Amino acid sequence: MKPTRILTLLGAVVIGAIFQPVQAQDKELTLYTQRHYAFDEEVHAKFLEETGIKINVVKAAADELIVRLQEEGENTPADIFMTTDGGTLHRAHQAGLLQPMTSKAALEKVQPPLREKDSHWVAMTRRARVIVHSKDRVESSELSTYEALADEKWRGRVVVRSSTNSYNQALLTTIIDADGREKALEWATGVRQNMARPPQGSDRDQVRAIAAGLADVAIVNTYYIGILETAEEQKDRDAAAAVKIFFPNQDGRGAHVNISGLGVVKASKKADLANQFIDFLLSEEVQALYSENTFEYPVVDGVPLSERQQRWGEFKADDVNFSVLGDLNAEALKVFNEAGWE
Amino acid sequence: MDGASSATAESELLQQASASTPERTFRLKRPDRWGAFAFLLAALICLPIAAVLLQVGQQSESWDHLVKTVLAGYLKNTLILVAGVTLIACLMAVPSAWLVTCFDFPGRKFLNWGLVLPLAIPTYVAAFVFYEGPQAAIPFLVWVRTNWGIDAFLSFELVIRYGILIVMMAAVLYPYIYLACRSAFAQQGRAVVEAARCLGDSPRQVFFRVALPMARPGMVAGVALVIMEVINDYGAVHFFGVPTLTEGVFRTWFGMGDKVAALRLASIVMVTVGFLLAAEQLLRGRARFVEAEASQIPLSRVRLSGWRGWCAMLVCLLPLLIGFIYPVGQLSRWAWLNLTSEAGGSFVAGQAIARGTGLAAVTAMVMPLMAALFAYAVRLRENRSRRFLNRVAGLGYATPGAVIAVGVLVVFGTMDRWEIGWMPLVSGTLFAIGFAYIVRFFAIPLQFARAGMDRLGRPLEEASRLLGHSPMATFLKIDLPLLKGPLIAAGMLLFVDILKELPLTLILRPANFETLATTAFSLAKESRLQACAVPSLMIVVAGAIGLLVMNRWLASPTSND
Numbered sequence: 065m066k067p068t069r070i071l072t073l074l075g076a077v078v079i080g081a082i083f084q085p086v087q088a089q090d091k092e093l094t095l096y097t098q099r100h101y102a103f104d105e106e107v108h109a110k111f112l113e114e115t116g117i118k119i120n121v122v123k124a125a126a127d128e129l130i131v132r133l134q135e136e137g138e139n140t141p142a143d144i145f146m147t148t149d150g151g152t153l154h155r156a157h158q159a160g161l162l163q164p165m166t167s168k169a170a171l172e173k174v175q176p177p178l179r180e181k182d183s184h185w186v187a188m189t190r191r192a193r194v195i196v197h198s199k200d201r202v203e204s205s206e207l208s209t210y211e212a213l214a215d216e217k218w219r220g221r222v223v224v225r226s227s228t229n230s231y232n233q234a235l236l237t238t239i240i241d242a243d244g245r246e247k248a249l250e251w252a253t254g255v256r257q258n259m260a261r262p263p264q265g266s267d268r269d270q271v272r273a274i275a276a277g278l279a280d281v282a283i284v285n286t287y288y289i290g291i292l293e294t295a296e297e298q299k300d301r302d303a304a305a306a307v308k309i310f311f312p313n314q315d316g317r318g319a320h321v322n323i324s325g326l327g328v329v330k331a332s333k334k335a336d337l338a339n340q341f342i343d344f345l346l347s348e349e350v351q352a353l354y355s356e357n358t359f360e361y362p363v364v365d366g367v368p369l370s371e372r373q374q375r376w377g378e379f380k381a382d383d384v385n386f387s388v389l390g391d392l393n394a395e396a397l398k399v400f401n402e403a404g405w406e
Numbered sequence: 407m408d409g410a411s412s413a414t415a416e417s418e419l420l421q422q423a424s425a426s427t428p429e430r431t432f433r434l435k436r437p438d439r440w441g442a443f444a445f446l447l448a449a450l451i452c453l454p455i456a457a458v459l460l461q462v463g464q465q466s467e468s469w470d471h472l473v474k475t476v477l478a479g480y481l482k483n484t485l486i487l488v489a490g491v492t493l494i495a496c497l498m499a500v501p502s503a504w505l506v507t508c509f510d511f512p513g514r515k516f517l518n519w520g521l522v523l524p525l526a527i528p529t530y531v532a533a534f535v536f537y538e539g540p541q542a543a544i545p546f547l548v549w550v551r552t553n554w555g556i557d558a559f560l561s562f563e564l565v566i567r568y569g570i571l572i573v574m575m576a577a578v579l580y581p582y583i584y585l586a587c588r589s590a591f592a593q594q595g596r597a598v599v600e601a602a603r604c605l606g607d608s609p610r611q612v613f614f615r616v617a618l619p620m621a622r623p624g625m626v627a628g629v630a631l632v633i634m635e636v637i638n639d640y641g642a643v644h645f646f647g648v649p650t651l652t653e654g655v656f657r658t659w660f661g662m663g664d665k666v667a668a669l670r671l672a673s674i675v676m677v678t679v680g681f682l683l684a685a686e687q688l689l690r691g692r693a694r695f696v697e698a699e700a701s702q703i704p705l706s707r708v709r710l711s712g713w714r715g716w717c718a719m720l721v722c723l724l725p726l727l728i729g730f731i732y733p734v735g736q737l738s739r740w741a742w743l744n745l746t747s748e749a750g751g752s753f754v755a756g757q758a759i760a761r762g763t764g765l766a767a768v769t770a771m772v773m774p775l776m777a778a779l780f781a782y783a784v785r786l787r788e789n790r791s792r793r794f795l796n797r798v799a800g801l802g803y804a805t806p807g808a809v810i811a812v813g814v815l816v817v818f819g820t821m822d823r824w825e826i827g828w829m830p831l832v833s834g835t836l837f838a839i840g841f842a843y844i845v846r847f848f849a850i851p852l853q854f855a856r857a858g859m860d861r862l863g864r865p866l867e868e869a870s871r872l873l874g875h876s877p878m879a880t881f882l883k884i885d886l887p888l889l890k891g892p893l894i895a896a897g898m899l900l901f902v903d904i905l906k907e908l909p910l911t912l913i914l915r916p917a918n919f920e921t922l923a924t925t926a927f928s929l930a931k932e933s934r935l936q937a938c939a940v941p942s943l944m945i946v947v948a949g950a951i952g953l954l955v956m957n958r959w960l961a962s963p964t965s966n967d
Contacts, residue, residue: 094917095917100928100931100932101932120917120918121917121918122834122915122916122917122919123924123928124912124913124915125660125912127659127660127661127663128660128912128913131659131660131812131815131913132815132834132913132914135812135815135816135818135819135833136815136819136822136833136834137819137822137823138822138823139819139822139823139833140833140834141833141834141916141917142834155663219556220551220556220559220560226644226647226649228644228649228653228656228657228661230661233661260559260560260563261560261563261567262563262564262567262647263647264567264645264646264647265537265645265647266931266932266933268933269933272541273544276541276544276545276548277544277545277548278544278547278548296936297936393661393662393663394468394661394662394663394664397657397661397662398468398471398475398662401471401472401475401476402475404475404479406479406647406649
């Protein structure tokens, strides 16, 4: 065959393969999600097995997904919007992108503030953002609150990731909410000045930095400790073993807890299936699976914590309203900018 | 700003059209299909960019805040990176290009093409390989802190991190300069270099007094491309915690939700890059003039023996070592560890990646043909308006990927809202993302097609037209077959560039769609470096193959091997 003919044939095959009818089948849901955990795929596979409903996934940053939902409007292929930040869910709801859910599990098992008061979104897991410290160089008694990390005493000993990260933004909104903008700016400026290095890397990298002796304390989400404790590489398991979790603000408002959650997209024509998926995610079995595998905390009462989480300890959580996280998010970024926290 | 210029373009076009109407006859001219085609295509490509940029003038809540707080930092970081990377990249590229063209030493033949290979490594892949550097420096930093105090520690940390980032970016980007210099040294200078040699200049004098000044236009062209890559980089700077303007665009847009302020930042990027592109084109234009007189006879190389030969080899090997051999070695090690480990080889979403790669392949096949048609349309009547269209069609290359992505969302979202019966919905489909790739990368095949046509010259085409063939027939029978080489080279480069593309794909991808780049990026974000090495290595291998094909085409007409 002539090369051109081979090329044509090849092209035809490839085009055919790509544009193979991706018809919206009845038994399919399209999920716009910010979550990027391998375990989520196992959950989807389990859901497919039990109900015959296939989950198609689009992964991107939450705010990018919101922009996309807005531009796609009525014609969006999305049925469900899922994030790792309650504030983003609130903003999606403010933008009129979500419809009230009818899921029985959501309405009965999860109460506000973990569910929006008119049920436009619901939490699926909870995630605590806490202080971790070196076992060797810091005593737990030296620590108290997030606010205290701005103290002169920690100069050159703190590591936290960049302020572009939504977990940091959420934490700062709660500090603005609790202490006021001025105090929050002082706090961010103080912590930035105490950093052992400019913000960089992921939460894991902060733990590794403590293990390597670069810094003594860090602000990270608890489940990253679980991930490191079960990592493939010995180095990572050692890093996890070198630090200890400290739940701050226990005498006050409690440790900052954010949620991963989801809502049904307003333009979705398959709300029934979507609610079925929500029921599934909130079932005791799946909730326990999340606690075991992604090390996030369950949202349904009565689901036991995994052994690992019990070892980390019980704690008091800040039960801030998630609308605060959404409303103050832009303000938080401005405060970070003013504080010079990159 | 764009609205105004496209309006003038239109009026210019109208003027041209009326001016070109023959004055002697009264017969109406047949509608110029080629012109219409070129205009339509250029307009289509501009549409998403214009849709977004038209909003720059709107009210912005946080612009003043940005100017007061972070803008200076963004500019400073961008400038430091640009200056540092340019300097180091020149130091890596120019001497090695000179050695490889003018001297003979052990390993020269391999290095001649091997030095191009680092281009196959995307900066974000290099970034997570080299991020081991700052990590490895931690014990040293701790020592500094205990002995010299906290301030010394903080400044050392800064220098090490910026230093590694700059050297790393230079090491994967220098081939742009290397390619430009190599062809400049090989083509332009022969007569002059030999004259200088005859007049008794030492090799060093020849280099500084003759070769370097003559290579300047090519060098600047290469530098312009390097700077563009640095300014537009998204992954590497994020990884190293060095926020530049491009990072600022993402942060302001998606974090603060201020589209207008983000677009103003983006337009600073675009104006800079547009200016650089214009400079590049200007200088390349002048370089071509000299090239025309270049001799085809290869320069006779001076043989370097003994330690001089080994030194020369070392000078050339060093950039290759940093920019290719080390990262590929490290990636291979990680990939091996991952594939042999328990959970190894479980590739996240094989089918999704197949779809992504398939789309890249189709786009890379279609685009060169479109570009060839477009270039031919421009060439048929090379007047001011067509040259303008030509420039406009390449605009996407200077535009940050996120801007194009959102532009495409806006345009297709609007189209879908009209709900024209016969038209299927396009938002969130493969068509949307394919179109975005075309907008972003059209400049590449266009460059190749234009360069290829310039090299062909006009005689064959004129003969064909004189013998009574239509422009279309001439294009299909003469130009297209003769352009096969450059078009295939362009297709290979495009394929690689699309596989590497990150910001645009992240925003626009449809359901169950992954490219190698997005897979690698999300794994790297989870710090799963070993798993991430597998798709990264695949990008690098595909890239290396593409580069070698392109390099063969670049080298063929003046091959001196």
